[in-house]
Amino acid sequence: MTEKLIAYRSTHPDVLATLAKYHADVKQWQADAAELLKELGFTDRGFLVGRGLGQRWIAGVEYRDGDPVPTGWRLRKRRGRVEGLTPHRGTQAGRAIAAQIQACPVPDMPQAHLPGMPADRPSDEGLRSPGLREMAGAVYVTWTIDAIPEIPADGPEREEHLGDDEHWRTIRLVHHVDLAIWERVPLSQYYATVEAQDEAKAGEGQ
Known part of the structure; x- marks a missing residue:
């Protein structure tokens, strides 16, 4: 139907x-996100962005099969499939990473x-x-x-x-x-x- x-x-x-504000916010976020990725030690991959009902958020970082999992991170899995890296909030390093990510919010749609x-x-x-x-x-x-x-x-x-x-x-x-x-x-x-x-x-x- x-x-x-x-x-x-x-x-x-x-x-x-x-x-106009949305486009300006996205441009600024892209610059901030690029800097944050460098600070986190990622120079050749991007953030994974989740979305739903107009809202968006950083869900993790791209992961390549076979790469070691950095300190403070864990594999993000869904239905047995690896979807990326996400902060390991059970560790001090992971909580610090999560706080950095939270300070870089993705503009809503x-x-x-x-x-x-x-x-x-x-x-x-x-x-x-x-x-x-x-x-x-x-x-x-x-x-x-x-x-x-x-x-x-x-x-x-x-x-x-x-x-x-x-x-x-x-x-x-x-x-x-x-x-x-x-x-x-x-x-x-x-x-x-x-x-x-x-x-x-x-x-x-x-």
Whole structure:
């Protein structure tokens, strides 16, 4: 069964600023991560980055079969398969390494912080995060679920909340799409923009 795709578009300054900050944070993290790898004694491999629901974290360091396991590290295994090196927190050296890694947090995916857009929504298969593309000076977000509650740009629904506590009102708002910031766009428009961008990139590569 083909899932229904829903597309939203925004050129709101706060949304564009969120993406600009994300790109700057990633660039800075890449520089910091390269320096940290050198400090940890790795000059020819990279970090393994875990991700889920818009969040990312350093899960370990790449491992090559046959290499000795450095002091303070252990093999990270899953279902009997080696996935990399991870700090051995049972040792003093491992705890020191873990603290260094914790001080170099990976920037969250931008979907986790988009103004007026939920970071995730429940589905039959669990929580899902939206897809995201920057195209033609705008930010596009897509969902592969049937419906997303929306807050109209005008109207009393925008001020409704789940209870008297402001905390509940905040939760209610962040789980809806704010149509004062985002606009629902036809899939034909979304795919036409994707195609135009892909063609432009292909032309640049020739």
